[in-house]
Amino acid sequence: MKSRFQFALVLLLTCNSIAWAQDQLPDGVWHCLLISSRGVTEQTTLVRFTTNKPVAMATPSEESIPLWRELSMARYDGHSVFFRDPGTDQRFEGVFDGESITGLWRNDHSVGEWWCAPVDAPGMQVVRPRPSEKKRYPFPHPMRLATPRYPSQAVRAGLEGRVVACFKVDSSGKLFEPQILEATNPIFREPTLIALEQSDFRSWPNGQGQPPRPACRTYTFQLEPDY
Amino acid sequence: MGLWCAAGYADTADNRTVVGVDPDLSNGALAIRMGSYEEGIRLTERGLKGAHSKRDRAAGLSNLCAAYVGLEQPDPAIELCSQSLAINSNNWRTYSNRAAAFTIKGLYSEALFDLDAAAAINPGARNLEVLRQILNERRLRPKIIMEDHQPTGLFSE
Numbered sequence: 350m351k352s353r354f355q356f357a358l359v360l361l362l363t364c365n366s367i368a369w370a371q372d373q374l375p376d377g378v379w380h381c382l383l384i385s386s387r388g389v390t391e392q393t394t395l396v397r398f399t400t401n402k403p404v405a406m407a408t409p410s411e412e413s414i415p416l417w418r419e420l421s422m423a424r425y426d427g428h429s430v431f432f433r434d435p436g437t438d439q440r441f442e443g444v445f446d447g448e449s450i451t452g453l454w455r456n457d458h459s460v461g462e463w464w465c466a467p468v469d470a471p472g473m474q475v476v477r478p479r480p481s482e483k484k485r486y487p488f489p490h491p492m493r494l495a496t497p498r499y500p501s502q503a504v505r506a507g508l509e510g511r512v513v514a515c516f517k518v519d520s521s522g523k524l525f526e527p528q529i530l531e532a533t534n535p536i537f538r539e540p541t542l543i544a545l546e547q548s549d550f551r552s553w554p555n556g557q558g559q560p561p562r563p564a565c566r567t568y569t570f571q572l573e574p575d576y
Numbered sequence: 577m578g579l580w581c582a583a584g585y586a587d588t589a590d591n592r593t594v595v596g597v598d599p600d601l602s603n604g605a606l607a608i609r610m611g612s613y614e615e616g617i618r619l620t621e622r623g624l625k626g627a628h629s630k631r632d633r634a635a636g637l638s639n640l641c642a643a644y645v646g647l648e649q650p651d652p653a654i655e656l657c658s659q660s661l662a663i664n665s666n667n668w669r670t671y672s673n674r675a676a677a678f679t680i681k682g683l684y685s686e687a688l689f690d691l692d693a694a695a696a697i698n699p700g701a702r703n704l705e706v707l708r709q710i711l712n713e714r715r716l717r718p719k720i721i722m723e724d725h726q727p728t729g730l731f732s733e
Binding site for chain 1: 684705708709710712713714715717718719720721722723724725726727
């Protein structure tokens with residue numbers, strides 16, 4: 350009985366140690382590119398992964414030693430890595446393919462991409478990472494443009510905002526799978542989705558059998574004073 | 577438009593409605609609160625003739641202003657509120673009443689100015705919040721700008 354217990358304990362420890370080995374990202378510093386959901390802004394940053402220590406982030410600088418800021422501990426499941434920046438509330442999730450990390454970051458309002466490549470030397474000889482080439486499609490031509498209704502509640506409260514929505518357009522010009530990527534205030538979500546439902550695009554020639562094209566639309570809700 | 581007419585027989589910077597010694601002013605304030613504006617004006621004007629204290633006079637004029645706002649007559653309302661504020665410039669209800677009168681007249685920047693003045697004296701007043709909503713509804717023109725763009729890859733295949 351005792352030996353069976355010992356065997357189980359050994360097996361458990363062995364399993365744990367195997368899992369431990371798989372649960373680690375290689376220690377090191379990575380040069381990362383953080384891209385906003387609209388692709389308008391991008392930010393370069395250094396990210397450091399160290400075993401049993403929180404992830405750290407710093408702004409790259411050629412002249413001074415980077416000032417590291419501690420984030421959360423990283424969780425790595427052997428495929429994806431997860432961590433959070435408590436300062437910006439960005440939640441990072443990325444896939445480590447053995448050479449680079451690619452993934453998405455999210456906070457309550459927006460979502461974007463991040464991409465990291467390892468920094469070779471401690472002297473920070475940074476090679477600027479290049480996100481893999483994305484497949485670019487010709488942008489679908491809008492045919493019917495529905496304008497969202499400005500919520501009267503938002504007008505009364507003097508609320509302005511912005512919504513970024515992405516969707517796909519099939520070869521007949523029909524819009525489908527709309528998804529809100531960013532909404533500065535939830536009050537603008539519903540009118541945006543309704544407007545998208547009422548919008549469509551021109552069908553493209555010889556489009557039969559072609560894959561749907563992705564597209565995004567940003568609605569900026571503004572209030573102009575009438576004096 | 578009746579939302580901003582609860583001027584009461586109001587005193588200065590707090591939320592209290594002070595019932596004055598003059599029964600005409602008190603009854604006039606109550607009549608205005610009940611929406612009987614003409615009756616409120618009649619009683620308040622009669623009460624003002626016997627009002628000797630500055631405080632009573634300022635409150636009576638403010639109430640008259642509220643009554644004219646209720647009757648949607650912004651010009652006499654603005655004049656009366658301004659007279660009241662010349663006596664007592666610390667009555668948030670008077671600023672609120674004049675803001676309402678300016679709103680009726682379409683003078684939105686003046687209304688906003690008075691509304692801010694009232695809010696500075698009594699920031700938590702519900703009346704002011706409602707009036708600001710009405711003012712926003714009238715003075716702000718909604719505009720929606722649309723921009724199509726390629727996904728950055730996040731949504732691409």
